Amino acid sequence: MTSRTARHRVLRVTVPAGPREQAAADPRADLLAVEEPLEIRVGGQPLAVTMRTPGHDIDLAAGFLATEGVIGSAADLSQIRMCDDNVADVSLAPGTVLPAEQLRRNFITTSACGVCGKESIDAIRVRARYDVSADQVTVAPAALAAMPDRLREAQRVFASTGGLHAAGIFTAAGDLLVLREDVGRHNAVDKVIGWAFQAGRLPLTGCVLLVSGRASFELTQKALMAGLPMLAAVSAPSSLAAELAEESGMTLVGFLRGSSMNVYSGTERLTTVSALS
């Protein structure tokens, strides 16, 4: 079985209390939740791709088909077998059919392109219009550390519902350009990038995307497609988010809380912090 966690080197950065002190940077190994695509096939035909943590993949395929109403009891299913680490092939029982029209519209797929993380990364890198690795912007750890509070202050709705994800685009100096909220975190990110598109601001050179939750592969991909050199998340990144950021030359910051943060890639963009070696 593929592991559910992956080790990733990380630089733990703590913002100094006084303005003249240097930020403390402590290299360490961090455990990330593994994210890999699973392709669900029915009768050999690809039906859906979902980004998931490996493990219990047959349960995942069965639950997906059951909650979509395709199978209701054991009699509807012939077998599910893994034909690869990341491919579950489902054989329906004779008489059980996929409601073809419904499927095209209803089924969840993600932006994953391959059937392994590496292929997903390669496919995204081919499609990206901008090379964020060339972006030489630098950001002070103290400016980064101040961003979550600014985002929260700007979230008028959050306080009253507790149910919205937020995304914000900041300048390297820490000014908030745009904030959007949504029940879906990918939607909040699409909204801030769509704002930038409409304002003629793509690529978002020199800017930081801050998200209120976790950093997934999908959000990292969206940041890359918009030419953002830095993605910062209040919570943890996934393994595939960290890999995509690293291979693209994007700076990925996680656990941005209080006066500290974990930097998973692109440490050279943090001022007064030495690169991971």
Next chain:
Amino acid sequence: MTSRTARHRVLRVTVPAGPREQAAADPRADLLAVEEPLEIRVGGQPLAVTMRTPGHDIDLAAGFLATEGVIGSAADLSQIRMCDDNVADVSLAPGTVLPAEQLRRNFITTSACGVCGKESIDAIRVRARYDVSADQVTVAPAALAAMPDRLREAQRVFASTGGLHAAGIFTAAGDLLVLREDVGRHNAVDKVIGWAFQAGRLPLTGCVLLVSGRASFELTQKALMAGLPMLAAVSAPSSLAAELAEESGMTLVGFLRGSSMNVYSGTERLTTVSALS
């Protein structure tokens, strides 16, 4: 513009300290984040449906197409207009084409079926195999309040990565039947329901599904499709989750933390708590 929050009546339940005291139940109005489907059309043809919070929908459609690599600059786009509260119609500039094969596989759609919340609910209710409203199980507030700690204790991975969502199925007495974790919350739910399917336990009559995060429409739909009479979430539900639960006769509990919880529908399944009237 459609509102981003919706009022929903809720029963705030607090578990008594002593075994003989009654749970305190305080009816109040709560503000929920609105969740509604947005259909993105290109040239009049439906391309994707995403469950989102209304507002900045043109930004959302533009950002979605930009981060999927369909449009890169203003020259690629002719216009985006809302042809309904929940439908954004995109006209690409002459020469900009949708990469048709890539799209079918890469684009994100949700399980939403209609282009308004009511249609989405109706479509799900038609597809549901089980009538959870007939499930007469009752659960003690104290048993519910103990579930999040049990889930966390059982989460071996969570402590080390901080990056995984969890879903668990409990008996009404509070025993954990199965726990699954995933970077995607819908995957964690599919995994526990897939486990139940494989074990011949569908419908999950008399059981409670607990999720570590928020309760969205999609998760409520999955619970309904598995015949679960109760869905409990550690964080907030969305407006459409609460509506689907109410119309299906499912009990929906949110903000299940410490000794208290908010009950959005199906209060009759909580013992010693009177129904909302």
